Amino acid sequence: MRKLNDSKGFCPFCGADLQGEPIPEEMQHQYGATHFSRKIGISSIEEDRIVKWQCPDCGKEWERE
Numbered sequence: 001m002r003k004l005n006d007s008k009g010f011c012p013f014c015g016a017d018l019q020g021e022p023i024p025e026e027m028q029h030q031y032g033a034t035h036f037s038r039k040i041g042i043s044s045i046e047e048d049r050i051v052k053w054q055c056p057d058c059g060k061e062w063e064r065e
Contacts, residue, residue, distance in 0.1 A: 004032060004033055004034050005032060005034070006019065006035055007020065007034070007036065008035075009037065009039070011060070012062055014057055014058040016056075016058065017038075018038045018039050018055070018056075019038065020035055021036050022035050022036075023035060023036055038056050039053045051063070
């Protein structure tokens, strides 16, 4: 069985905890995680994917790894 991600992470600028609310247990396998993430995904029309993350607290952005 695959280990579920807990979505634990912190903003590289302000240090805010980016782990969101728990995902209902019966749906965790669909997300592959135990918690939602608070990170905001910034997408690129040209690449049709998320290219940056944004902190919901300080508003700063960083490149997706």
